[in-house]
Amino acid sequence: MATNLTGQDACKASVTLIADRHINASSSGNNIFVNSGLENLLPNDDELAFIIAHEIAHIILGHSKLSRDALKVHDRRLAMEVAADTLGLRLMLRAGYAPESAASANAKIAHAARGSISKLLNLHGPYMAPKDRSTFLAQQAAQAGSENTLQ
Numbered sequence: 001m002a003t004n005l006t007g008q009d010a011c012k013a014s015v016t017l018i019a020d021r022h023i024n025a026s027s028s029g030n031n032i033f034v035n036s037g038l039e040n041l042l043p044n045d046d047e048l049a050f051i052i053a054h055e056i057a058h059i060i061l062g063h064s065k066l067s068r069d070a071l072k073v074h075d076r077r078l079a080m081e082v083a084a085d086t087l088g089l090r091l092m093l094r095a096g097y098a099p100e101s102a103a104s105a106n107a108k109i110a111h112a113a114r115g116s117i118s119k120l121l122n123l124h125g126p127y128m129a130p131k132d133r134s135t136f137l138a139q140q141a142a143q144a145g146s147e148n149t150l151q
């Protein structure tokens with residue numbers, strides 16, 4: 001029996017490091033952009049993998065092709081961020097990275113951006129409140145790990 005597998009668009013995604021001290025990452029089309037400020041904040045590969053996996057998830061889920069107007073609807077945007085976190089954790093796990101690192105990456109970003117919430121709301125906001133997001137990421141990391149043992 002033959003099974004046809006179709007490739008995901010994200011397989012074609014490229015990642016570009018941008019010399020910009022602001023702590024941010026984004027995706028547009030099939031391109032992922034990571035600012036050097038964020039890369040410097042997360043020298044741990046597992047934490048940086050979460051950032052890239054989150055952006056790949058946006059591409060897979062079609063979020064990076066939506067118009068700016070579509071991205072302005074708060075509740076829709078929040079649901080997209082939750083979906084990108086949920087899928088991103090599973091992508092990083094399958095790629096051999098520790099999904100538990102997502103919560104610590106989030107905590108570092110929140111700490112670095114405190115007093116400047118607008119940075120967090122830049123291109124891919126709004127997220128949940130930082131503590132709520134870290135809790136969610138830790139819960140999803142544990143769940144993703146248990147799913148992985150079923151294979």
Ligand SMILES: [Zn+2]
Binds near residue numbers: 054081124
């Ligand atoms: Zn996002």
